[in-house]
Amino acid sequence: MVLPESSLHTEIKVRSRARSLFALSFVVILTGIGAGLGGMLLAMLLHGIQHLAYGYGQDSLTSHESFLIGVSSASPSRRILALTLCGLVAGLGWWAIYRFGRPLVGIKKAVSPDGPAMPVKTTLCHALLQIITVALGSPLGREVAPREVGALVAAWLSRKAQLAPDTHRLLIACGAGAGLAAVYNVPLGGAMFVLEGLVGVFSWPAAIMALATSAIGAAVAWVGLGAQVQYVVPSLALTPGLLAWALIAGPFFGLAAHGFVQLTGRARINAARGWRLPVLSLINFTLVGCVAVYLPQVLGNGKGPAQLGFDNELSLGLAAALLLAKVLVTSSSLRAGAEGGLLTPALAIGALMAILLGGLWSLAWPGIELGAFAIVGAAAFLAASMSMPITAIVLVAEFTRIDHDFLVPIILAVVGSVCMSRLCEVVGGVKR
Structure with a gap:
């Protein structure tokens, strides 16, 4: 039996949409997994350097012994030595990145229309430097590094799947949110960061993708970091x-x-x-x-x-x-x-x-x-x-x-x- 031409075109479109939806779903899942692994490994690197620099909790990279207890127990000379080393690593590391690396592209710029791609090698070095310096005692935050790694994972997967430009940019944002969710165990917070901080608008496709990648990222990170609460808070009265x-x-x-x-x-x-x-x-x-x-x-x-x-x-x-x-x-x-x-x-x-x-x-x-x-x-x-x-x-x-x-x-x-x-x-x- 030969189908009419209009019916044949309709069937081709349906099959094409089904293949596109399957490819997108596969990329979303892999983005969550990749961002989760990236966040977990960065957190383990952070813990390892902290333990080595200040001489505490060296039995396990996933130890959740307080960094504050570690630095408070370290001698004053060790604190100064660790921060001097931090200054050397930070100064020489970022000097080398700006001198020899390609220009850095922030996540917000990467997800904007016609935004340039994030340079892979330079961005990875940038992320690693942040983790190393924060572990040595830098007073800045560590959350940008896992977001950058998650965004790189999403961008690579999206290019391989040849997704549409709008979807490509959305996936980069979702990868960043999943990296945040993984390192802090905040699946809903990671998704909200995508929608409010990077995309700037709410849509059901964006919400579903952000929630899925952040939840997967957080769950994957549990393997190495456990489902830990960031701050243990006593019972407080509401008055x-x-x-x-x-x-x-x-x-x-x-x-x-x-x-x-x-x-x-x-x-x-x-x-x-x-x-x-x-x-x-x-x-x-x-x-x-x-x-x-x-x-x-x-x-x-x-x-x-x-x-x-x-x-x-x-x-x-x-x-x-x-x-x-x-x-x-x-x-x-x-x-x-x-x-x-x-x-x-x-x-x-x-x-x-x-x-x-x-x-x-x-x-x-x-x-x-x-x-x-x-x-x-x-x-x-x-x-x-x-x-x-x-x-x-x-x-x-x-x-x-x-x-x-x-x-x-x-x-x-x-x-x-x-x-x-x-x-x-x-x-x-x-x-x-």
Whole structure:
């Protein structure tokens, strides 16, 4: 029996769509697996270097022994030596990348229409340098590296499958989100980062792909890292005083976050290049090591200070000292030419600032634990500094596994924070 020409064309189209859908599904699954493996291996490398540099927990690369305990137990001379080495690695490493590598392409630029491709070798070296320096004590974040590796995996798979340009760019964003989900065990946060931070619009195909890749990435990373919670938070009471504080304090976090973004943005624009990069990097990180003699909590991406804040283990004086030190060493490291993320540093800065504001609030309305202030403030500062309120709320919820009711003060503070930050941008004529 011979089919009519119109029916034959319809059948060909159906089969072609089925093959395309199958190829896309296969690429999505492989992207999640590849990003998960990449994030897991980078995290294991981070742990291994930390343990070797500071002499703790060397029995296992997947050990979850606290980095803060490790650096606090290390001798002052070892802290300075580790940070001096960090300065040498950072300075010479990024000098070599800028001198001999191809121009770096950020993920946001890669997912934009007509965006250039990310150079594979240069991007991999860039990611590895971030992990190595953060492991040695750099105060910047480690989240950019797994995002870059996930994006590279997705881009390679998409090109092999010859997917359409729009789908190719979406997969790069999904690979980045899956890398974030893998290294922090935040499957929903990784998906929200894709939709809110990289794609910028919501559609069901994008949501399904982002959720699938992030969930697969997180699950794959469990093999080597376990299904660990990033921050262990004690049971905290939700009180009317905390709700009132969240309403009032939210705009203050937005104002502070706007200033932090301006400070770090200028530091990156004016970052050292050429021969100045290795020189300033060595000086900067050696000075950071000297600061760590008295404040070991300042080393690393900021997870230690944030955890101390959530645990109610910081006095107001120590919180103030750490807040000032964290802002200074983060901006100075960017100015010296080092690279890294600002997610965890912003989380720590928000928590430390919240402890100070909460301490003042407790004079008028006592009975609220400082850890409760810290969680709410961390979310508010993170939301405004990243300009991604929903992603910040989801990330803090997954980071801490807080009670559902705690979302109310978090959302109130985030709304006030983001509104104030946007107002500052309008007044200052700043676009992000």
